[in-house]
Amino acid sequence: MSKVSIVIRCYNEEQHIGRLLSGLIQQTAKDLEIIVVDSGSTDSTVSIASRYPIKLLSIKPEEFSFGRALNLGCEAATGEFIVIVSAHVYPEYQDWLEKLIAPFDDPDIALTYGKQRGNETTKYAEQQIFMTWFPDHKTIVDQTHPFCNNANAAIRRSLWKQIPYDESLTGLEDLDWAKKAIALGYRITYVPEAEIIHVHDETPKRIYNRYRREAIALKHIYPQEYFYFRDFLRLFITNLISDYFHAWHDRVLISNFFSIPIFRLMQFWGTYQGFTQQGMINIQLKQTFYYPRRLSRQNQSSQLDQNRPTIDYSNHSKPLEKI
Incomplete structure (x- = not known):
């Protein structure tokens, strides 16, 4: 696998950032570069992240936008592929990164995005959204619309140089980027095997x-x-x-x-x-x-997790020194 750069945007994520970084350094893919873009955290986020082998970048809160923080991280990246994850997610399996990057063997693929599920704090309605947006199995072979999600996605760095993220948007910078990539003749694809847990406990x-x-x-x-x-x-x-x-x-x-x-x-x-x-x-x-999830029930058991190594998060507060 070519070198991969992982860009993490964060703000006051002391409850989650350590677990994510622990999950990253347990990946089977080892040739990694981890870039954390902090937008003025006032808690222990930066202190926790600094215990890990990362490159730390900062952006002033008043200058923040989702696209601006991503562009800052992508500019510092040196990998052929840039993986983008939210600070409050963590991978389920040790081969998550390999699965997410694998479709780039096809030169026409510009972006991949993986499955998301909630944890015990996630609202039931949002769990239903995850089930609708990110099904257990790939349902569309050739996706024609630009839906994707930067909580768990990867792009080609060479293409980012042509299409930087729109820094003026209040959100959905991922969909805007995918829309522009499709207009250039590239494709995006969903990778259900690349699963992460997305932690939301919002008011x-x-x-x-x-x-x-x-x-x-x-x-x-x-x-x-x-x-x-x-x-x-x-x-x-x-x-x-x-x-x-x-x-x-x-x-x-x-x-x-x-x-x-x-x-x-x-x-x-x-x-x-x-x-x-x-x-x-x-x-x-x-x-x-x-649109809501259909009023029908199917066997929800997934065959994707058979014989796949899971990640041990029991000691995520004790970071390894190097990847």
Whole structure:
């Protein structure tokens, strides 16, 4: 494998950054460069990260945007491929990185993105989003829309030089980048074997703000996109029904009875508030973002994890000295 640079954006991630870095140095791929871009953390994030073999970069909070932090990290990277992960994720398996990078054997692949699942703190409704966005098995062989997610993704560094991230966006810089890469004739692909755990434990206000800023970005990327009040009502109700259906089958309905509508309300009210323009976009992309999980049950057991080495996080507070 060619040298890989891993770029991590972080701000006050002392609860998570050590576990992620521990998972990275336990990867079967060893020729790694880890770059941490901190945007003014006031907790122990930088101190914890500095115990590991990383390259630390800083950006002032007032200068931060998702695209700007990524461009700073990508500019410092020397690897042929750049892997982008959020500071509050961690890989499940030791071969996660190998799986994520493998599709680049095809020179037409510009970007890969992997599966995401939550942990015990993740809201049930968001678990359903992960199941919809990142299925256990690859369902689309030739993806024609630019959906991807920079919590667990990889790109070609040579292509980033042609297409730097848009620093003006309030979010979805990953989708914007993928859209431009596809326009140049490249392809993106989903890699379900490259699984990470994405830790979210947000307040309703933070959920609302996250979806609002992403809607603002989406309308910038697709100026003709629309989201009427009737869309808010329809998608809130249909997703609520879907979540209750699956929670009942999973025997967790009572414990999630109130958290499900709160999450969905914040999600779609934030989305509605983020939109001001009208129009249409690719129906596949709209279905990916908004439509609920189907009211049908399939065997959820995955064959992907058989005979794969898992990562030991029991001593993640004790970093190794080198990769």
